[in-house]
Amino acid sequence: MPQGQPLVVPEDGLTTRQRRNRPLLVVHTGDGKGKSTAAFGLALRGWNQGWRIGVFQFVKSAKWRIGEQTVLERLGELHRETGEGGPVEWHKMGSGWSWSRKQGETEDHEAAAREGWQEIKRRLADESHDLLVLDEFTYLMKWGWVDVDDVVATLTARPGHQHVVITGRSAPPALVDAADLVTEMTKVKHPMDAGQKGQRGIEW
């Protein structure tokens, strides 16, 4: 809520405006629903601000296309047609990243994941996006595919004004420490517990 007042005013020599406009590292973790959905909601909000949106989905299947991708890519098209909002790029690891020559060769998920992270590092250095969503990125660190210290050092030292949102269960403590905003989504009740399967429009 915009009317929220900070509890503490830090002695960091920044004006309120400078502090307000600091780029954020946001983490959505926990075993509940809504981690990715809320991240894509932030992308929607950023698009409306004219931000350059980059979504990187570290998921297993590239055949899987969620509604948010369709809508955000449609909004990116709208930006090209009418100038409304900002440009949108949506990349999925699934069958090889779209920028990669190795598309379709997806046997080595670990290599593909590392390649995704290297590309994100390049984009952060180039300040290619105003908001980056690294969806289900925590697993790469959990599985040791990407080094947590490298991630934290890279994100902490990122230049310019780039917001980064990372989603996934089991966010490593070093990432939580480095983040500005961390929310844990906790499952209280889920229809699958009662035997209901996922459904179109709700789960994807």
Place this chain on the structure above:
Amino acid sequence: MPQGQPLVVPEDGLTTRQRRNRPLLVVHTGDGKGKSTAAFGLALRGWNQGWRIGVFQFVKSAKWRIGEQTVLERLGELHRETGEGGPVEWHKMGSGWSWSRKQGETEDHEAAAREGWQEIKRRLADESHDLLVLDEFTYLMKWGWVDVDDVVATLTARPGHQHVVITGRSAPPALVDAADLVTEMTKVKHPMDAGQKGQRGIEW
């Protein structure tokens, strides 16, 4: 995740398909971020399915317009122009509901809140929407403006196939009991704790 398997198959006489397509009552509660953002993300996803989306914001100021409203209303317009997605209605309590003759007379928030709930009851009876987002609706029950038993009875008995998403802190236990999917968003860390104010694109 679509590949998720239910832990229990209930003996309710329904087929998997029938069970999959049951309308859901979803609650996003807790003191963390992302409750509304994830709800609007579901609206985005629903729009992409061609669903008729109805958002009802029980907020204090009508002057306040969040990015999601602009984008979802733009998507509703796109639906009218091209037939893509579904229709979108977005109503705010702020300066009197848009359907009300008393627009602008906002002194009595409790009356406005009750009026919003009565309108939602009518729409549920008429099956006007496929997905209804009742944003920050829990407070009405907390403050005793709307009766929890009435809400639960109405939602439990709603006809047809209407998904309902309710957001807000302190969801009453009876609502949680009645809900199919409940997620608690817990604040782990927030920039306001470190003296940072909310910022455009992130908070609104």
